[in-house]
Amino acid sequence: MTVPTLELTGLTRTYRSGTSRRTVLKGVDYRFEAGRMYAVVGPSGSGKTTLLSLASGLDAPTSGTVRFQGRDIAELGLGRYRNRHAATVFQSLNLLTYMTAVQNITSAMEITGVKGRRRRQRAVDLLTLLGVEPAEHHRRTLQLSGGQQQRVAIARALACEVDILFADEPTGSLDHTTAAGIIEVFRGLAHDDGKCVIVVTHSQEVADASDEVLHLKGGRLRTRG
């Protein structure tokens, strides 16, 4: 049996607020493989974002483990895991507004230790691939439209050359054509580059394009291939 790229075991997350407790994820188990694209769907409040936070190392579970290539990411170090192996495209984009589109990408590449002197060129290539006009490359992200910012956020995640790409509603603010293009990029990343792509989405197009669809409801997971 091969070691999965990402393995969730008994993943539970409980939030405490004063004396009240709310369990958002209830013992989720799942194995994600490299070279596949996954869609996580479910109604609002079902725990999709929490699942993404735990799997991407942004948060630690109340109980259970997240293993990357067989190793508990808590042992590996969440910061190191995020830095070397996982990248996330957030729903709220989370771009650094005082930087240009290119600077956002090259900065992330430097932090994640992407080697090479041609970081800038790679950033430009990725932006071009995702349909960001060259004139926008050197503008501060605050001056870009929502769709352009979304593409910059995706380009930043792609540039980091990680093993797993997480995305939270990546096509939410894009038009149909651009969204289709982005889906193709994600599919290519999984199928051609052998990455593991996990997308949290409400979009049927994204779900249809995925290799596997995971339904999250009431903190529990069920799958549909």
Next chain:
Amino acid sequence: MNLFKRAWWRLTGHLGKTLMLVGLFFVICTLVLSGFLIRAAAARAAEDARARVGSVATMQLDVNGLIDSGKTRKPEGGQGGAIGAEGDLHRSLVEKICASPVVARCNYSTDGGAFPTENTRLHQPVPPPQGQDSLGTDLFSASGIRDLGAVKDFRNGDSRLLSGRGITPDSKSDEVVVEERVAKDNNLKAGDTMKLMAGVLPGPGQERDKREYAFKVVGIYKNSTPDSGSYVPAMMDPANRIYVTPDGGSKLMGKGDGDTVLKEATFTLKDPDDLDRLRKDAEAAGADLKIFPITVNDKQYKALVGPITRTAGFATVTVWLVAVAGTVILALIVASSLRERRKELGILLSLGERKPRLLAQHLVEVTACAVLAIGLAGACSQVLSQAIGGRLLAGEVSSAKDEAAHRPQEPDHSNPLPGANGPKEPAAEPISSMDIRLGPADIGKVGATGLGIAALATLLPGTRVLRLNPRDILTKGD
């Protein structure tokens, strides 16, 4: 290098905030540097003043010390004075102390009166009112001095020599210099002889010492204070002041021909810090410092440096206040900026950036602003501190002058008849200008202070960064 680049992009990306931070640092650094410069200028001025004025220690009888020592005794035949011979400061003792290696120059004087003889007249243009007993004041006032030229009235021009010569360290013990009005009343000229009696009042039931001492008039001087036109006790009249040698003065104090008895001795020290050594040498010479304490008369030094020292004190307080207030204000600004930048920090953390490097980025940003401000402060502080220091000092000098003008004149032991000797000597003019000099050491000091403030103001609130969780920041509200 990434964090430096990010810091640069952040600083240039938020130019308004950067300029505000630089401005705040500039104000802090300028005030701190001005404080340092004013303090340094004051220290230099004080050192110069000390070198100029020197440090003069005075030795004279402390009556309370004598009483406390239990050495007071009844006078013997009026020769010991009212407090007895134990209160006599002898020249032989003073000469031994003068030989101390820490003494650059020494001086001594006597202070007493002299009764006229039958052939000598006091200058009394207006006689005493009918029935008034003026025996206790019908005397010449006799100052025993070593150098007439060093006497205040002669130094400040209130008195000047008309003929003959003055008293010098080489003068013989029977020489006297008299005022021209006394000379005229007694038909005296330089080279004549003047007879005087000891100016000691007899004890109850005792006879006054009527021995006459002959003095040779070696000079006649003129005092600028004119006759008042009304009755003035003879001893208070400047015309009746005579100058003799310390030996002559001792005789006129009724101390006979033995060891000269002095009123006070002054020792100019080579180094003001040598006072303790002088006291040890004085004790070794046999002086009882409880009866004859040696004190430093630093009135002139204090008058010179008082205002500039107070200005420096104010500058020191300012430095501390500004440094503390600056740190607090900057810490609050940085704390508020950290709150504002939570999302940015969360994004960087989500990319795997390490928390200490986030803190370092903050520090680099604040330090860059501080360095720029320190440079600007260095360029402006000399002019500013000259202006601020000058203004502060002018206020202090003005206050000091007002205070001096309203302060009652303190008794001057070197002048036996204060008030009867014309206008008092003008007090030393306080230092009224500052020599502000900006050097690398000052820049270094303000640089260290500025960077210290930057580090404290960043690291204290920055500890919050270490507690940040990217998930909480980035998904809050989602």
